[in-house]
Amino acid sequence: MEVFGPTIQGEGMVMGQKTMFVRTAGCDYSCSWCDSKFTWDGTGTSVSKKPEQIIEELKAIGGGAFSHVTISGGNPALHKGIGQLVELCHENGWKVGVETQGSFWQDWMREIDDITLSPKPPSSGMQTDFTKLDFFIENLAEANATLKVVIFDEEDFKYAEDLHLRYPAVPFFLQTGNSDTSTTDDALLTASLLERYEWLISLAVRSHIMNDAKVLPQLHTLVWGNKRGV
Numbered sequence: 001m002e003v004f005g006p007t008i009q010g011e012g013m014v015m016g017q018k019t020m021f022v023r024t025a026g027c028d029y030s031c032s033w034c035d036s037k038f039t040w041d042g043t044g045t046s047v048s049k050k051p052e053q054i055i056e057e058l059k060a061i062g063g064g065a066f067s068h069v070t071i072s073g074g075n076p077a078l079h080k081g082i083g084q085l086v087e088l089c090h091e092n093g094w095k096v097g098v099e100t101q102g103s104f105w106q107d108w109m110r111e112i113d114d115i116t117l118s119p120k121p122p123s124s125g126m127q128t129d130f131t132k133l134d135f136f137i138e139n140l141a142e143a144n145a146t147l148k149v150v151i152f153d154e155e156d157f158k159y160a161e162d163l164h165l166r167y168p169a170v171p172f173f174l175q176t177g178n179s180d181t182s183t184t185d186d187a188l189l190t191a192s193l194l195e196r197y198e199w200l201i202s203l204a205v206r207s208h209i210m211n212d213a214k215v216l217p218q219l220h221t222l223v224w225g226n227k228r229g230v
C-alpha cells in the first residue's frame, strides 16, 4: 500500500531506529481505534507488487540512506510474498522488523530481526485467540520478539498484566493509545498524548506485575501528529 522513509521507528523495541516502512494492505482485525484504517476500510488504494518491485522502490525512495526496513500494515502476515521480500532485504544487507497482531503465522517470521507482536486489548473490540498466540510465542522463542500492548483504559491495563504473566520471558512494552487519529491540531494532540503517557506511567509504576515492562509513547505522533507516511 505504501513505501516510505527513511524515518525513525516510533514504537516499541527498536524505537528511534532509522528505518524504511513497507505497509501492506488488508487486515483480519478491525480495531475500533486503528490508526491505519485506510489499509482495510476501503478508503485507501493498494497495488499488487512483486517483492523485487518493492526492493526497487525502497532503493529509489530511501536513496541508500537506510539499513533497516519495517514491514507493517494492516497485517503483513496475510501476504505470502513477504518471505521473499525479507530474503531480498537481507541479501541487500538490511535488517527487517515486523509489526503484527499475532493472529496469522508465517514461517518467515523466524527470520525477522525484530518482531513486535501486538495483541489487542478489550477497548479495540477484538478478541485474542490465545491458542494462536501461544503458537507464536513458542515458535518465536529463539527470535528477537517482543509483546507490545496499546492501552486506552484500566481494563486494557489489566489485559496487559494478564498477558505479561502468561508470557513472562518475552520483553514487554506498554504503549500510549492515540484516541484522535484524524485531528490536524498537533498542539492539542501532543498535549493529550503526553497526558495519556503520564497516566500510563502512573499505572505501570503502581503495578507489581509491570516491574520490568517498558512504558513508551508513540514517538512519531508526538513529532508529526497524524501525518501519514512518516
Ligand SMILES: C[S@@+](CC[C@H](N)C(=O)[O-])C[C@H]1O[C@@H](n2cnc3c(N)ncnc32)[C@H](O)[C@@H]1O
Pocket: 027, 033, 034, 035, 036, 072, 073, 074, 075, 076, 099, 100, 101, 117, 118, 148, 150, 175, 176, 177, 178, 179, 181, 218
Ligand atoms: C497499524 S498496526 C499494523 C500492524 C498490526 N496490524 C498490529 O496491529 O500489530 C501498527 C501498530 O500500531 C498500533 N496502533 C494502532 N492504532 C493505534 C492507536 N490509535 N494508538 C496507538 N497505537 C496504535 C498497533 O497496536 C500496532 O502495534
Ligand SMILES: Nc1nc2[nH]cc(C(=O)O)c2c(=O)[nH]1
Pocket: 007, 008, 009, 010, 011, 021, 036, 072, 073, 099, 220, 230
Ligand atoms: N515512524 C513510524 N513508526 C511506526 N511504528 C509503527 C508504525 C506503524 O504504523 O506500524 C509506524 C509508523 O507509521 N511510523
Ligand code: SF4
Pocket: 027, 028, 029, 030, 031, 034, 035, 036, 037, 039, 073, 074, 075, 101
Ligand atoms: S490489527 Fe493492526 S492494522 Fe489491523 S485493525 Fe488492529 S491496529 Fe489496525
Ligand SMILES: [Mg+2]
Pocket: 035, 036
Ligand atoms: Mg502507525
